[in-house]
Amino acid sequence: xxxxxxxxxxxxxxFYDLIQQYSEEELREKHVTAQLSFLRxxxxxxxxNEESGSTERTMPFDFVPIxxxxxxxxxxxxxxxxxxxxLNLFLxxxxxxxxxxxxxxxxxxxxxxxPYYYAKQVKGISVPLNNHIFLxxxxxxxxxxxxxxxxxxxLRNPSGMSYVYQNRYVMRxxxxxxxxxxxxxxxxxxxxxxxxxxxxHGPAVEGRKPFAVLLTPGTYNSAYYxxxxxxxxxxxxxxxxxxxxxxxxxxxMKSTRGLKQVDIIxxxxxxxxxxxxxxxxxxxxGVTGLMRAYRxxxxxxxxxxxxxxxxxxxxYAYVPEMIRYYLNEEPIIANVKTYMLDREDERAYVLxxxxxxxxxxxxxxxxxxxxxxxxxxxxxxEEFRQKIIESPHQYxxxxxxxxxxxxxxxxxxxxxxxxxxxxxxxxxxxxxxLPGGLSRVALKKGSxxxxxxxxxxxxxxxxxxxxxxxx
Numbered sequence: 476x477x478x479x480x481x482x483x484x485x486x487x488x489x490f491y492d493l494i495q496q497y498s499e500e501e502l503r504e505k506h507v508t509a510q511l512s513f514l515r516x517x518x519x520x521x522x523x524n525e526e527s528g529s530t531e532r533t534m535p536f537d538f539v540p541i542x543x544x545x546x547x548x549x550x551x552x553x554x555x556x557x558x559x560x561x562l563n564l565f566l567x568x569x570x571x572x573x574x575x576x577x578x579x580x581x582x583x584x585x586x587x588x589x590p591y592y593y594a595k596q597v598k599g600i601s602v603p604l605n606n607h608i609f610l611x612x613x614x615x616x617x618x619x620x621x622x623x624x625x626x627x628x629x630l631r632n633p634s635g636m637s638y639v640y641q642n643r644y645v646m647r648x649x650x651x652x653x654x655x656x657x658x659x660x661x662x663x664x665x666x667x668x669x670x671x672x673x674x675x676h677g678p679a680v681e682g683r684k685p686f687a688v689l690l691t692p693g694t695y696n697s698a699y700y701x702x703x704x705x706x707x708x709x710x711x712x713x714x715x716x717x718x719x720x721x722x723x724x725x726x727x728m729k730s731t732r733g734l735k736q737v738d739i740i741x742x743x744x745x746x747x748x749x750x751x752x753x754x755x756x757x758x759x760x761g762v763t764g765l766m767r768a769y770r771x772x773x774x775x776x777x778x779x780x781x782x783x784x785x786x787x788x789x790x791y792a793y794v795p796e797m798i799r800y801y802l803n804e805e806p807i808i809a810n811v812k813t814y815m816l817d818r819e820d821e822r823a824y825v826l827x828x829x830x831x832x833x834x835x836x837x838x839x840x841x842x843x844x845x846x847x848x849x850x851x852x853x854x855x856x857e858e859f860r861q862k863i864i865e866s867p868h869q870y871x872x873x874x875x876x877x878x879x880x881x882x883x884x885x886x887x888x889x890x891x892x893x894x895x896x897x898x899x900x901x902x903x904x905x906x907x908x909l910p911g912g913l914s915r916v917a918l919k920k921g922s923x924x925x926x927x928x929x930x931x932x933x934x935x936x937x938x939x940x941x942x943x944x945x946x
Contacts, residue, residue: 535932541914554808564801566607591783603676607779611900617879630786637704646935660910660938668907670709675903676775687739721764724771788837816867825872893917911936
């Protein structure tokens with residue numbers, strides 16, 4: 476919000492002036508009202524804990540928005556479309572001709588030894604539009620100089636789009652006066668782009684529109700609210716595995732009127748549980764024979780099966796090379812520098828500097844199995860030293876960037892917090908980027924972890940169109 480002199484930046488000036496007018500009591504009241512709004516609407520996620528099992532929580536909400544000027548957003552938008560296009564070409568390549576592996580641009584072992592590389596199940600399948608990535612969630616951070624970097628790619632089942640809408644809804648309900656003086660990109664009609672992208676993957680069926688369903692693992696899934704919201708907003712049927720069946724390699728939905736053919740499945744079930752015939756035999760969540768129908772070209776599955784190989788944290792390091800290789804372009808938004816720990820020289824450097832670095836398990840997410848060196852105890856640093864020595868290929872390391880921070884209002888005071896931004900890219904026949912995205916904030920003072928399961932919260936994200944003239 477502020478420049479190095481402590482003055483509000485131009486795009487934050489009106490917002491800053493407005494909040495000066497609130498009394499402490501008004502701020503407290505509004506903060507409580509906002510949290511209650513989430514609770515009343517049942518907007519929760521599930522946190523799993525080894526000691527206490529699972530608990531339902533609302534995502535803490537912070538009313539100070541992240542504001543992005545239009546020219547800055549234009550760069551983000553172009554960078555996200557470029558990156559996801561290259562990642563899609565990579566997936567199409569490794570499940571078919573494998574040119575990038577043959578030419579040694581990406582090490583073959585990183586793909587073929589990856590637990591999310593499903594060559595047997597996916598290789599040679601003709602994917603609708605050659606598009607494996609229907610929805611991507613790319614996480615961005617800013618350094619102290621305001622430069623954006625990609626932190627990670629989410630290409631399997633990126634969640635959180637519903638929170639973008641609920642953050643905006645609560646903001647408009649509790650702080651309507653803030654919107655009167657700003658003109659921001661609206662979220663209305665954005666989900667029609669998502670629905671259009673879903674239907675773009677359907678076969679051309681004479682005499683009827685393609686029929687699409689959203690497949691959920693059910694009410695106990697941590698992102699169930701997300702599934703319900705998206706199905707409702709897109710007017711799609713929300714189904715569980717038991718609602719579908721496969722006959723003669725065609726998928727049908729059971730209904731009171733009999734069976735209805737399903738052309739497209741937007742699935743929110745992980746690959747391993749999709750089809751007990753092709754993956755885990757003990758899965759009660761999936762649909763037996765689904766992969767046969769997929770291979771026969773009778774159903775589209777979104778996102779594509781086997782996408783996890785491309786959002787792996789070790790593959791992440793090679794995305795800039797993918798952009799150069801497939802698109803013959805320089806990356807618009809850079810990666811965070813990444814040390815590959817199966818390389819002896821890089822591993823030696825990291826083992827000598829663990830207290831300065833961030834170490835991540837390449838297969839983990841949500842802030843789990845992660846070391847933040849500057850904040851870690853000696854015992855934890857030693858524990859990670861052993862993990863790296865025993866399984867170097869399982870970890871990567873990155874410098875602890877001095878991240879930019881944004882003000883948050885929690886517990887009756889303003890204080891600076893680290894934030895990141897998940898940008899959603901929707902892809903059908905065309906690519907479309909949701910304006911703004913999900914700003915996640917590390918609400919624990921001094922924390923670098925923004926994940927909701929680790930105490931993080933959400934903020935509304937405003938992309939400016941233009942300033943209104945006063946009067």
